[in-house]
Amino acid sequence: MMAITHAVIAAAGTSLMLGTSAPLPLALAVVGSQLPDLDSTRSVLGQVCFPLSSWIEDRYPHRTVTHSLLVSVILAVASIAVSYWLTGGLWAYIALPMGHLLSCFADTFTRQGVQLFWPEPIWCISVANPRRRLVTGGPGEYWVLIVAMALLVLGCWMATAGGVTGQVNQSLGLRGGSMATFNTHSNNRNVYAEITGVWTDDRSRADGRYLILGLEGRDFIVTDGQRLYHTGQNMAVERLSAVPGEETTRHTQTLIFNDDEPGPQLQQVMLANPGRQIYLSGTLSVDYPEAIQLGVFGRSMETATLSGESLRLRYHPLDQAILQLADQWVSGQLVVLIP
DSSP states (O other): HHHHHHHHHHHHHHHHHHHHOOHHHHHHHHHHHHHHGOTTTHHHHHHEEEEEHOOOOOOOOOOOOOGGGGHHHHHHHHHHHHHSSSOOOOHHHHHHHHHHHHHHHHHHHSSBBBBBTTTTOOBBBOOSSSGGSSHHHHHHHHHHHHHHHHHHHHHHHHHHHHHHHHHHHHHHHHHHHHHHHHHHTTTTTEEEEEEEEEEEEOOOOEEEEEEEEETTTTTTEESSOOOOOTTTTTEEEEEEEEEEEOOOOOOEEEEEEEOOOOOHHHHHHHSSSOOOOOEEEEEESSSSSOOOOOOOTSSOOOEEEETTTEEEEEEEEEHHHHHHTTTTOOEEEEEEOOO
């Protein structure tokens, strides 16, 4: 029973502290939570690793050497070393010593306590009253398990919504939390901005849910599916929260033109991504600027500007660009965004 409680506590603590719900760090935290009981042949891990646990049990009392901060430090050093050789990042591998440390700390609430500072023979017990300490399999442990499971669910939910910091920032209406959420999830999910505010042109309400296309400084480029808006120019935002949505494959590519006709490359991008909204950003030198019609943007974001022979595009819809650049010869570079 205690092994399950340790596993859930370690997973919950790791999820909350690292802001993750990824399987690798949570699994490593669970493994780390079982390592302290390697000094007992009656534990689950002790039975699996019987020769080693038997050797430790014969030489060291229960809840001493394997429950110490020294072992946590050794595991941390080993995790850092492994992270340099394997992919996955330090944040994932550090979950192993974190799980070990959380398990040892949880045992300080039991009647026996643990020797955290081994080899110093000091028993660390968090509860002074012996009657208030946890007993393995007792009612108190079941309550701890229930709370730990709730914290694990909370940690995983918060991780998928931008982490603890992101959630706090968003609850306060701070832009940084929404930016963190977008940066975390935009590669594989659509991220939406739930906006409370007004339009800057007539102060009418602009409240709604918009797809976030990108960032410009501390502002967002968003779309309602038809037009694009800049939250710092077209909207006066009172509150903005970023919410991860459905899974998608977001990618970019670069197109380079050297006095070329842009139509074929742009058409190829459109044909390769049927039914998807595609946006262009970059600067082109055009040979016949007088023929380019930019249109009227109204309250929406100005996605194309023309200065002499220089055409600057900023999240400009591909279908409009194909029409505007017909019969043109251009030089320059465009970044294609396919959200």
